[in-house]
Amino acid sequence: MANETDDILANGEVLRVLQQIEEHLAALRNGAHAAASQWLTIDEVAEELQLSQDTLERLIAPGQLKAAELTTHAGRGFRRRYRIHRDWLDAYLLGTVRSKAQKRRSRRRVTNDRPGIDFIE
Numbered sequence: 687m688a689n690e691t692d693d694i695l696a697n698g699e700v701l702r703v704l705q706q707i708e709e710h711l712a713a714l715r716n717g718a719h720a721a722a723s724q725w726l727t728i729d730e731v732a733e734e735l736q737l738s739q740d741t742l743e744r745l746i747a748p749g750q751l752k753a754a755e756l757t758t759h760a761g762r763g764f765r766r767r768y769r770i771h772r773d774w775l776d777a778y779l780l781g782t783v784r785s786k787a788q789k790r791r792s793r794r795r796v797t798n799d800r801p802g803i804d805f806i807e
Contacts, residue, residue, distance in 0.1 A: 725754075725769045734775075743768075751778045 723730075728739050735742075745751035752774040756767045 724772050726772060726775065728768050728770070731770050731775060745778075751775070 726734075728742050731737075732739050732742055742751065746753045746768060751770065753768040753770045756769060757764050758767065759765070
């Protein structure tokens, strides 16, 4: 039963991706599709990934998501802005993909295989 449910969900996902591909091809045929910018702002990435700007900045700070930092003068201080190259975003997303087997293994409890110590002899 679980395999049938997984197959149905996988087929639905494949169908959704195929529909997106068809939409992109139709836009290319009509000439309406502009070339995507290679450098994305935090807002653009947040909208594309459906994440908040704060979440993206938390990924950028430790270096999990690579970003170029642009510092500009803003009044009496500096303003920090980020630009993320599309290749860096793709690399981050591909690095976060895990197979079903990896997900199952990560949920398993770790058992202690060491024999118990008996202090009473």
